[in-house]
Structure formats: C-alpha cells, structure tokens
Amino acid sequence: MVPEPVLTSTHALVSVAPRPRPEDAWGLAPLIAGAPSYRLGRWIGQRFQYPRPKNAPKITRSLPRHPAAVMVHGTDGRVSTLCLDFDTSKALKGVVDSDAVRVGRLLSECGVRFVEDFSPSGGRHLYVPLHDRMDAAEARELVEALALMATSLDPSPHQNITDGCIRVPGTAHKSGGHQTLITPLSQAYDILRRRNPASALLELRSALAPELTRKRALKARAAKTVAEQRTGILPALPLNAGSEAPLRKVARTGLYDTARYKGPSEARMAVLNHFSACGWSLQDIENELTGQFPGLAALYxxxxxxxxxxPYEWTKAQSLTSNQTLQKRLPRKHRKKSAPINNTSPTLTTGGAGKLSSAGVQQLVNDLENVLYAVLDHRLQARGRQGLSLRLLIRGLLGYMRAKETDVLDVGCRTLAVAMGKHHVTIARLLPVLVAASDGILTKVMDARHKAADVYLIQLPEQYQQLARELAWRKGKIHAIRPVFRALGDATALVYEAIERGRHSPTTADLVRASGVSRNACSAALAEMEALGMVQRQGHAWKTTTVNLRMLAARLGVMDDYLDQISRNRNERAAWHAYLDRFRTPKVEETDLFDLERDEYWIPPDDAAIWHAA
Incomplete structure (x- = not known):
C-alpha cells in the first residue's frame, strides 16, 4: 500500500497501518521517563493538575485508566529525554502545528532523532532521547532557547525539577481519548533505544546560539533587576511585564481579545492595519507568516x-492607512518642494544655490568617512570607553546625513538614542564632547527651542580637504549601531565594520589596529560572531558571511528592546509637548470677544427710570 503524507506531522510519511493501541504506545513510557514512576491527574478547583503523591506508582506494562504523566527528572536531578510540549493554551492549533514542524525540521537538520505524538486537544509532544543523561539546568537552557523560536512551546516541564512531568503516548486525556503516537511504533522504539549522541546535541547548540545568547542576557537582566529591587533602587515590578505590542502578540500567537474583536476577520484586519502603518510590504508579511508571526496565518x-x-485584505489595509503616511513614506526626490500659489498660506521653501545637491551630500559624506578613519578615529581611541560611543555617534550622524541628504541636521537626542541603542541622556552628554573633539567637523549652530531639537552643521574643514581627496572611498555604507549589535556591544560593532569595510580580508592583528579595541576584546568579539555565523575564518583572514543581520537580531530578541525604546520615547515626547502647550498664548480674535450679529450697545436710562427701578 502507498504511504500517505501527514501534513501536520514533522515526520513526512507514515504507514497506512492503523495507529498503535494505547496499551502498546504506553510501552514507550519507561524509555521516556526520567524516573520509573508516574503521577495520576485530577481536577483541583478549576485546574487539572498532577499532585505529588505520598507513594508514586511505578511504571508497569499495564496502562493507567486515568490521565497519567511520567516524571521528566530523575532522583539525581538529571533528565534522559528532552520533552517538548507544544500547548494549544499558548497559541492556536495552527501555530502549534507550525511550531512543531519548524522545531522538528531544526532537529532533523542537526541530526537529532525524536518521537512525536499529539493529544485530543490539538497539542503536540516531541521527545528527544539522550544517550548521556543531562543536568537539569543544561536541559532547561536548551528547552527555553527552543521556546524563544516557537511561541507555543511550554518549557514548564523542564523548569521544575521536583514536579515537572509530561503525558506520554498512550495515556488517557482529561477530555477523553488518548495521547496518539505519530511516529511508527517500531521506529519510535528504535529511536528511544539507540538515543541521540552528544555530537548531535553539540550541533543543536550551535544552531541555537542566538537563542542561547538571548536567554543568558534575559537572565542577567532579570537578576540585575531583582538585585536593584532588593536594594530599593527600583520599585517592585513584575519581571514578566513585557512591552510587546498587543497586535504583534495576536500575529504571533493567533489569540485575540473576543471583547474587542468579533471574530478572526476583525483581528486579522487590525493586525494588517498595524503592519501597514509601520511601513511593511505584502512580501514582508508573507515571509513572516512562516517565521515570527504564524498566528496571523492561523487566523486564516x-x-x-x-x-x-x-492580498485583498492587505490592499484594504493600505487604503485605510495610506492617507496619513503616504507623504511621510515618499522618498525625498518625489516629494513636493514648493507649495501651490495660494495667497492664504505662506510659500514653502524651494531650495537655492546655497544648498548642497544630493550628489554633493553623498560626496561630502564619503570624504568625511575618509577623514574619520584616517584621523578622527585615532584621536577618539584615547578616550577609552567614551571614545567607543563617540566613534559610533559620529557614524550615526553621517548615516543620518546620507539618508536626509543634507549637511544641516536637527535630529533629537531620543532619535539618536534609538539608532545607538543608548539612553537619550547619554546622547545629550556625548554631543558636546563630540563637537569639541571633532576639530570643526561637527558644529552646533542653533539651540533647541520648544519642540525643535538642536541644529548641527556637518562640514569638511579646510585642513582636511587635501587628505580627503588623496584617499580612496571605502565600499559599503557607514552605520551607527545596527540592531544586532545592541546585544553584542559597541566593540563588536567596530570589529565587524573593520571586516565588512576593509580593503582586504584582515587578520586578527589587522582588526586590532583598525578597530582600535584591545586584543582580548577583539578576540572575544570574533569568537562570539563566529559562533553566531556572522563571520568565518579562512586561513589567517576573516570574512563576513551572508547571514541576515536583521533576522539574527530578531532571534536575539533585540527588536523587543527596540520597540520598547520607541514606545517609551513616544510617551515622553507626548508628555513634553503637552507641557509646552500649557504655556502657549492663544490668539484671541475680535469675533471671540464680540458678536457682530448682536447689538450690545445700549442707551443709559434717564433719572426717572432709575428712581422707578429703585
């Protein structure tokens, strides 16, 4: 008989033979469990739980009649199987299936074999047997890293050493039915008997390097927050208070507020309107349906x-949001540079001979880059850690100069802080230092007033003009802090730039001289970037790879911090504008004081009328 494909399974083909009986599938329980015992489940209040019994029953050949779960950890605190629980309580069933397929594909690419089953409620389980028992902390780190790339993955079985448990194939479900084995029984038995060697887990760790780095950073931040709360520096706040936009959470999980949206159609349109207002394209949406936003696909x-x-709903979303954002998103060369003739409104500026052309600005930026690499970088290196921030700040200003095609910048500190990944107070402190250290390249020409930011002029001083002409322009674009380097640090950004924009493939010694960082910092940055697949070593030289830095930043969780900073800046800016509006003197028109259609002039009464009124 011809095998049939099972699209919802990570195993491509299964036999047309009937599913194994629950009693037969239960025979795999001793090979999955971390300890030779199980727990029976029951309702406790409104929740179905697996309480700790006084004497846990041993796993035998007979299938328990009631819902049962085996222990994940052994008495030694180690695990023999990684249990991946994809739960429909965390996302829609479509997201659960998509996550299971994605994680299963990753495991297969790393040479990791696994067993799969599904529950009557739509959840999925993947069991990864280990040849060598693994410490609980190490197993938890791996499962939590996988949970960062799969929304519906519940890491809780590996987060509790004493009570972590999971239902295995064949066990009864609380709503009726049994846990059904997807992997053929003979194949599942072979996988659980042979198990996965340590080399396969090393390959898996290498593939999960961005997620592991992100998880360690989150733990370090949480530990720092707890320490500051204990010392009274910060108020007591919940550590799991996230800053994710509600609509992006809907796109990620597919779960929406039924009190706000009548059905999936309304929730989809709200998500699409959000992405359209953020400047996304239909191609971006389609790419992320199988990436970080599977919930949107599940809503269909x-x-x-x-x-x-x-396509129809995206066109509708664009028509709803284009009126407010069309003029803002148009390139500068397509915008109107003059106002129509109108006697009731002032004419907009049209430019003039004193303004640099677009090509002139690009040439000026290229010349300034030569001066930056040849002179200014070496001067700022002597300032230590502050010099790193100053070097990246001048790069950010040159990047804005190239993007806006002007040598006069009125960029606020908060905007620069978002581009730099730093606090706006730090930017405000660094700008005057950079003006003094730039030797005439950066000049402040106007102070901030009301809602307008400080205005700076970027120019090429006369003493550097000959040097700029003699040096050849470098390839590529200059950047301040690309999102991925928010997680990797300033020194790593400079080392990567030295490789990316170098005139030849540099060695480690060349990178130390070009980037201006210490040998130890350079070696640590290279090791970290090599682990993330950003650079590779060919002989003694280093080269960049074709890895997508934007996707890598998303895997490192940088975009959450980026959106959080934008939201915080927006709220602070709105509060500042509201404060300024309190001191605005409104213009009072004559019509506000007198009504022209009402006769407010009256003749004073005579003396007789006054005495009569008295």
Whole structure:
C-alpha cells in the first residue's frame, strides 16, 4: 500500500497501518521517563493538575485508566529525554502545528532523532532521547532557547525539577481519548533505544546560539533587576511585564481579545492595519507568516483561504492607512518642494544655490568617512570607553546625513538614542564632547527651542580637504549601531565594520589596529560572531558571511528592546509637548470677544427710570 503524507506531522510519511493501541504506545513510557514512576491527574478547583503523591506508582506494562504523566527528572536531578510540549493554551492549533514542524525540521537538520505524538486537544509532544543523561539546568537552557523560536512551546516541564512531568503516548486525556503516537511504533522504539549522541546535541547548540545568547542576557537582566529591587533602587515590578505590542502578540500567537474583536476577520484586519502603518510590504508579511508571526496565518484557517484573502485584505489595509503616511513614506526626490500659489498660506521653501545637491551630500559624506578613519578615529581611541560611543555617534550622524541628504541636521537626542541603542541622556552628554573633539567637523549652530531639537552643521574643514581627496572611498555604507549589535556591544560593532569595510580580508592583528579595541576584546568579539555565523575564518583572514543581520537580531530578541525604546520615547515626547502647550498664548480674535450679529450697545436710562427701578 502507498504511504500517505501527514501534513501536520514533522515526520513526512507514515504507514497506512492503523495507529498503535494505547496499551502498546504506553510501552514507550519507561524509555521516556526520567524516573520509573508516574503521577495520576485530577481536577483541583478549576485546574487539572498532577499532585505529588505520598507513594508514586511505578511504571508497569499495564496502562493507567486515568490521565497519567511520567516524571521528566530523575532522583539525581538529571533528565534522559528532552520533552517538548507544544500547548494549544499558548497559541492556536495552527501555530502549534507550525511550531512543531519548524522545531522538528531544526532537529532533523542537526541530526537529532525524536518521537512525536499529539493529544485530543490539538497539542503536540516531541521527545528527544539522550544517550548521556543531562543536568537539569543544561536541559532547561536548551528547552527555553527552543521556546524563544516557537511561541507555543511550554518549557514548564523542564523548569521544575521536583514536579515537572509530561503525558506520554498512550495515556488517557482529561477530555477523553488518548495521547496518539505519530511516529511508527517500531521506529519510535528504535529511536528511544539507540538515543541521540552528544555530537548531535553539540550541533543543536550551535544552531541555537542566538537563542542561547538571548536567554543568558534575559537572565542577567532579570537578576540585575531583582538585585536593584532588593536594594530599593527600583520599585517592585513584575519581571514578566513585557512591552510587546498587543497586535504583534495576536500575529504571533493567533489569540485575540473576543471583547474587542468579533471574530478572526476583525483581528486579522487590525493586525494588517498595524503592519501597514509601520511601513511593511505584502512580501514582508508573507515571509513572516512562516517565521515570527504564524498566528496571523492561523487566523486564516487554511492555506487556500489565506492565499485568497490576504492580498485583498492587505490592499484594504493600505487604503485605510495610506492617507496619513503616504507623504511621510515618499522618498525625498518625489516629494513636493514648493507649495501651490495660494495667497492664504505662506510659500514653502524651494531650495537655492546655497544648498548642497544630493550628489554633493553623498560626496561630502564619503570624504568625511575618509577623514574619520584616517584621523578622527585615532584621536577618539584615547578616550577609552567614551571614545567607543563617540566613534559610533559620529557614524550615526553621517548615516543620518546620507539618508536626509543634507549637511544641516536637527535630529533629537531620543532619535539618536534609538539608532545607538543608548539612553537619550547619554546622547545629550556625548554631543558636546563630540563637537569639541571633532576639530570643526561637527558644529552646533542653533539651540533647541520648544519642540525643535538642536541644529548641527556637518562640514569638511579646510585642513582636511587635501587628505580627503588623496584617499580612496571605502565600499559599503557607514552605520551607527545596527540592531544586532545592541546585544553584542559597541566593540563588536567596530570589529565587524573593520571586516565588512576593509580593503582586504584582515587578520586578527589587522582588526586590532583598525578597530582600535584591545586584543582580548577583539578576540572575544570574533569568537562570539563566529559562533553566531556572522563571520568565518579562512586561513589567517576573516570574512563576513551572508547571514541576515536583521533576522539574527530578531532571534536575539533585540527588536523587543527596540520597540520598547520607541514606545517609551513616544510617551515622553507626548508628555513634553503637552507641557509646552500649557504655556502657549492663544490668539484671541475680535469675533471671540464680540458678536457682530448682536447689538450690545445700549442707551443709559434717564433719572426717572432709575428712581422707578429703585
């Protein structure tokens, strides 16, 4: 008989033979469990739980009649199987299936074999047997790293050493039915008997390097927050208070507020309006449906429905948001540079001979880059850690200069802080230092007033003009802090730039001289970037790879901090503008004091009328 494909399974083909009986599938329990015992589940209040019994029953050949779960950890605190629980309580079933397929594909690419089953509620389990028992902390780190790339993955079985448990194939479900084995029984038995060697886990760790780095950073931040709360520096706040936008959470999980949206159609349109207002394209949406936003795809139900409705709904979302953002998103060369003839409104500026052309600005930026690499970088290196920030700040200003095609910048500290990944107070402190250290390249020409920011002029001083002409322009674009380097640090950004924009493939010694960082910092940055797949070593030289830095930043969790900073800046800016509006003197028109259609002039009464009124 011809095998049939199972699209919702990570195993591509299964036999058409009937599913194994629950009693037969239960025979795999001793090979999955971390300890030879299980717990029976029961309702406690409104929750179905697996309480700790006084004497835990041993795993035998007979299938428990009631819902049962085996222990993940052994008495030694180690695990023999990684248990990945994809739960429908965390996301829609479509997201659960998508996450299981994605994680299963990753495991297969790393040479890791696993067993798979599904529950009557739509959840999925993947069991990764280990040849050598693993410490609980190490197993938890791996599972939590996988949870960062799969929204519906519940890491709680590995987060509790004493009570972590999971239902295995064949066990009864609380709502009826049994846990059904997807992997053929003979194949599952072979996988659980042979198990996965340590080399396969090393390959998996290498593939999960961005997620592991992100998880360690989150733990360090949480520990720092707890320490500051204990000392009274910070108020007591919940550590799990996230800053993710509600609509992006809907796109990620597919779960929406039924009190706000009547159904999936309204929730989809709200998400699409959000992405349209943020400047996304239809291609970006389609790429992320199988990436970080599978919940949006699950809201469509079927791929056929998605293919039919997505273009139509995206066009509708664009028409709703284009009126407010069209002029803002148009390139500068397509915008109107003059106002129509109108006697009731002032004419807009049209430019003049004193303004640099677009090509002139680009040439000026290229010349300033030569001066930066040849002179200014070496001067700022002597300032230590502050010099790193100053070097990246001048790069950010040159990047804005190239993007805005002007040598006069009125960029606020908060905008620069978002580009630099730093606090706006730090930017405000660094700007005057950079003006003094730039030797005439950066000059402040106007102070901030009301809602307008400080105005700076960027120019090429006369003493550097000959040097700029003699040096050849470098390839590529100059950047301040690209999102991925928010997690990796300033020194790593400079080392990567030295490799990316170098005139030849540099060695480690060349990178130390070009980047201006210490040998130890350079070696640590290279090791970290090599682990993340950003650079590779060929002989003694270093080269960049084709890795997508934007996708890597998303895997490192940088975009959450980026959106949080933008939201915080928006709120602070709105509060400042509201404060300024309190001191605005409104213009009072004559019509506000007198009504022209009402006769307010009256003749004073005579003396007789006064005495009569008295």
């Amino acid at each position: 139900g079927t791929p056929q429905r998605q293919a039919r409705l997505l």
